[in-house]
Amino acid sequence: VPVNAAGRPLLALAGPVARTMPWGPLLAGCAAGICVGLAMALFRGPTLSPPGIVLGVRASFVPVMTGLAFLLHDPHRQLTAALPVRAWLASAVRVALALPVLGATAGAEFVLAARALAADPRGPGAGPAALPWTALAAELAAWCLLALAAAALMARTRWHDVGGVVAALGALATLAVLALAPLHLLPTAFTDMTAAERQAWTLAWRLWLAVALLAAALAAWASRDPWLRTRVIRFRCRSAHAAG
């Protein structure tokens, strides 16, 4: 693979990475997420409150995040580590290939939530209600990036064979801690909002964006060349010094 030609490695990697990518967990997670959203739309009952809709949307994010935690699992890591490209490139290609699937899943979940909301009998005089798309999209992005960061970190450890499981559980635990922390990251009311409630949503999505950026940075840092290669180089350097 010609490394110095801009863009060429990406194109050259796309095919093999697409063939060896763990599509099964990703698609299963996305399908399960859509099924959760579908269940909410179909069996919503006579009264589904806006907080219930938001809870349902967030519940549908959980399987998606779970499936995504397996995205970076590479059973051929010993082989792909020897490729003449940076290690993060393969991970970036995987994420790029998964993005359309994630986008379609998120779109389907939001459409299902909007349908459930449209069917909600609102009181007379109540204005039209719309889901807080921006905030929920930021939440989904943060959740997914947390899973990816955890997966990238696990791939560098000796538990890489169960990296997906540990990453998913680690991401869920991190989310639980964030939700329990007094940061008010999970607002629920979005109809007839007061100024304070509107401010809470704005603050929440900004905080989620910050979490997403931090997780992305962590994932990028963890996706760099594995320590094994570094050790080999050092060993060679030491050998060269000793020989000299």
Add this chain to the structure above:
Amino acid sequence: MSPEPLVASAPGGLAAESRPDARRLCRVLLLAGRAEAGRMARNPLILASVAVVAVAIARGSRGQVPLWWGWDMTIGSWLLIPAGAVLVVAHLAAGRARRDGMSQLYESYPVPEAARAGGLLLGVAGPVALAAAVTAAATAWLDGQGALGAPSPVILLAGLLLVVLAGAVGVALARLLPHPVAGLLAVAVLGVIEVDLVVPEPVPVAFPARVGWLFPWTEPAGLGSLPGPSGLVPAAAHAAELAALAGLAGVAALWPGRRARTASRRGASKAPRRRAGGTAPAAALTLVGVGCLALAGWAAWAQLQPAPPSQLSRLASAITHPAGVERCVARGAVRYCAYPAFVPEIARWAVPVSGVLGRAPALRRTLVVRQVVDDSSWLILTIDGTNNLGASTATPPNAWGRQLARLARAIATFEDAETSDPRLIPGTSVPPVYTDLTWTEGSGLGTSELGLAVSTANWVTGLPTTVPIVSYSNSTGSGSVPVPCVAVGQAREAIALWLAAGATPAARAGFAAALAQGSGPTQVGRKWIATYYLNGSGPAPGPTVTAQGVALAGEMLRLPTAQVRAALSARWPGWLRSQATDAQLAAALRIPLPSVPPVSPPPSGPVPGPNGTVSIIGQNPPSPVCR
């Protein structure tokens, strides 16, 4: 050449004829089970989940006296967390050989695949032992907190069966879908459903009545609002369902795989069938599977049946005719009448009641403190086995539904009358001193003790403890609202507040906390006066007391108790008359009457709010002066 003869002929290998007999197989099973149990019990995920349950139960039970007929279900709800962890861990354990590339080596072992699966199933005993330990610890902790009633052993057992089921499903799922994501996704999807069934609000998916019982766990709303164990939880049927499902999952985990069946067929002509893939084990598994299926079917049918009308009638009667079921205990000049499960709570009620009576001059009347139910609005949801507070409480259009509707109407009528009719329950003091099913402890103790002390002090001083409902119609709207009387300028109001606030240290702290919330204007007759709203006990809204009375009571609390008591005893019957004024009481105590600044009426009608919003402030009818 197939690997089997090679392995058999290798040094230390076993020939096909000398395959282990049933006794050896059992030994292998036990050894494997013990090893797996230790591994699973030491798994950090399971240990963390058990720790989370312990902390959650300890934190969740603080603040109020736990009621066992709701808390045994709550323990099961918390056990969903270890159950999810066990499912993931069991699934990973069952896929370990495949993940580590050891499948072929394992197949060369002189025990069938079913023995390894059996070992994994037995290994679930490790996490189950941890769950049993945390359940026992929770039971001891809640008993130590003074929980009322007794836990249902069947419900606690069902909670443990939940963990067993999760382990068996994990092992079985690993045979069908060995990828680690399968276990995680199963937990994620089941977890979402269980959150929907267990967390009271908000509920994204509404299940029909009693369908929630078909899922591994559900916790109906309102169990803690009932005056005792109701029998509305189909505990035995649910435990049977969980056991049957665990059995089915176990059968699926042990069922001979394709490889075992092929080996069995291949070896059928050469050697006797001794492997697990033989006919006899398969027949036994089939039999067990059919038995489990039948049990699960019966359990599902039993759980979908509505509660018998006779049971519902007994429950409604216990609420609307408390005197018929309550036990009364005499303590000095007071009779405490409580539902049988709440009798141990009488000792808690006696503290503020005796505190009030001890400060008042000797009385020649007997006080009856009566426990009533005042929040059975969730009863139909409990009967329907749902936790969805927004679910329809409409009853089905059949004979059972019509009877349930009649009972619900009777309960609602009784609960409305509790707040307004002072002579509703025979054998109760007039005005009645009620207490309800909730009693807070810890930081909320002051509120509970002050509420009961205020009701008792109002009984002592002859002030009303119930509030009539008044229908009104004015320019801001119409409706029916409770309108309490206000003892404007009456000495007995300050006396009642002094008696209540000084009854116990906690009541005094609760009084200070109530006053810290500030006063508000109340229209009495044509005048607007500054008032405070206190919490009473039982169903009636708390009394509305004047700021003048509160200020005078505050001054009285600063005086020595003996001095105030002596002044009150000197002309006790006179102080209880509505004509005795705050000024006369202050003069008798030789203290200046505290001055209270006048208040202006609140705005009424449309009031502009933030962001251009307009809110309509309604105006209730004016309160009368207490007579």
